[in-house]
Amino acid sequence: MPDKINSERYQKAKAASEKKAAVGSDIDLSRFESEIVSNPVNIDTKVLTDDDRKRMLSAGMILDDKEQRSGTFIQKDNTPIHHSADQDGIEVMATSEALKKYDWLEEYLWTAVDVDADKYTAHVELSSADGYFIRALPGQKSIHPIQACLYLSKSRLIQDVHNIIIAEEGSELHIITGCAVAKGREPGLHLGVTEFFIKKGAKVTFSMIHSWNPEVDVRPRTGAIIEEEGLFMSNYVVMHPVHSLQSYPVARCVGKGATARFNSILVATPESNIDTGSKVFLDAVGAKTEVISRAITTGGNIIARGYIEGSQPEVKGHLECSGLILSENNGGMIHAIPELKGARAGVDLSHEAAVGKIAEEEVEYLMARGLTHEEATAAIVRGFLNVDITGLPPELDAELKKAIDESQGELF
Amino acid sequence: MDTTNLLEINDLAVSVEGKEILQGINLTIKSGETNVIFGPNGSGKTTLMMAIMGFPRYRVNRGRIFFNGKDITSASVDERARLGIGIAFQRPPVVKGVKTAEMVQACLKARNRSEDVEQLAKKADMTRFLSRDINVGFSGGETKRSELLQLLAQNPQLVLLDEPESGVDLENIALIGSLINELLQKGCPIHQRSRGGLIISHTGHILDYVNAAKGYVLYDGKIISCGSSPLDILDNIKKKGYQECASCPIK
Known part of the structure; x- marks a missing residue:
């Protein structure tokens, strides 16, 4: 531990512990309780309570028929409680265990997301957060999706999560993650850092279904680094009430022909505040991206952001933000902010945005x-x-x- | 009101956004009969059709519409569709994300039918469009075939066709003609036919494929002429123009 406290990374996080996020409403962390992270356990999913199971199922988890999954990870509050990998060449474990197993993993931490990006990333580092580590070995392809569930059960708790996903060269990973809270309307705060590393010719699809409650605040922080001919696809679905959600995942296409695709489906019910988007840097020749979002408000507020920056020739990017306002008298707002930055001749970037009611x-x-x-x-x-x-x-x-x-x- | 009439319109006046477009319209269609409406652009042809279908933008200020003897003047669009009135739009809207197959299924469901979607699509040469978003990027001919496919699924008793031949190339017009004839039960002897049709035509080309019993000329919101030989009316229009048709004898 003293090593960690003296590390540059820890010091950077400490310095950023009061730093507000660049966008989104600010959260007073002192309103919530932090938890000392305990060692991961590995229980049988059969011993989960009925209520917990129900909530996990609503977030897309399959607990009874594991045949349909190549691996499973469950974290309850701040403790990983279950992990299993049911296919050779696919690894699923707690991040803390992976760090013990692989010396080299330390080098990956906080390279796709900045540790001092804001007080939320800082909190994840300072709390020594655990999370999931999912890796496909070179050339291995997950036959079925791997599922991960981050489950918040205690009231007023901060759930800190640090996930690492590595798709080695030529591999393929399909991940479905569900985030859920226990029944009721207890307040809570989810801080989730997820870092993706997609190596040459690898492919990762990451489908996330969020199922929070109207009192929970959510601040995911996601980064992906995509190498030559790699593909990263993120599908993000949030259709249930949430007090506030702010995230702005960043994908960097650093290898020739790398591709990033983001699809977001957002529904803001009354009193929900969603501020989300995707940012893509096309930093290599022939890199491509497509950022699509569909936003609906039935009374809540949505800011749908999108940013594509092209700095190399032959890169291609398209942004699409469509919003539907279904609330007649309930209020509700959709603010689409698509941004493009071309920093070189030969970039091909476009966007379309439309907000309105049903024709x-x-x-x-x-x-x-x-x-x-x-x-x-x-x-x-x-x-x-x-x-x-x-x-x-x-x-x-x-x-x-x-x-x-x-x-x-x-x-x- | 004559109860043997499939459609009967009495003294209908219709306005759109406060402007009166149709005045004093009287029209009847019997079962087994197809009528054609001619008229220049802006004469109110489409307004009449939309008012029969019951679109709220087309406001009935006076008069009554009866379908199978039932007063439908205040019925909603979907009620009329379920009762058995079907319309092929001239320029239907594109609806992103809603597949052609879903539309066909919706048509079948609304009329409690269980036909096979693929088989119906085959008839209209629309099989490859079933998985596409409805009307998105459809050509003129494809749009018409898609509209007729939906009508085949609806199997309406009264078929309203707004310029079914416009924007259709020669290759497609014969297929469109045969689909319309199927909808209008051309294969059945006249006395056994239970369907009726109302067709808006600009050019009259569709008359090469469809037998129409009556023709009307709509001019400036009024029916100025009506006759039992639509081809003669068309001939007169070609020779004298629409306005002069007011002097054509109403048979």
């Missing part, structure tokens, strides 16, 4: 086929949220669509 002409068109006004509206909203996600295994694609469909049913 009555479209509703009436469907009604002329016999659908009621409500059915027609629901079909159009479903269509609006139906982002064509290419590159996702069909089973995962179906799971995501199901989650979206089910949550959408609650909107009307």
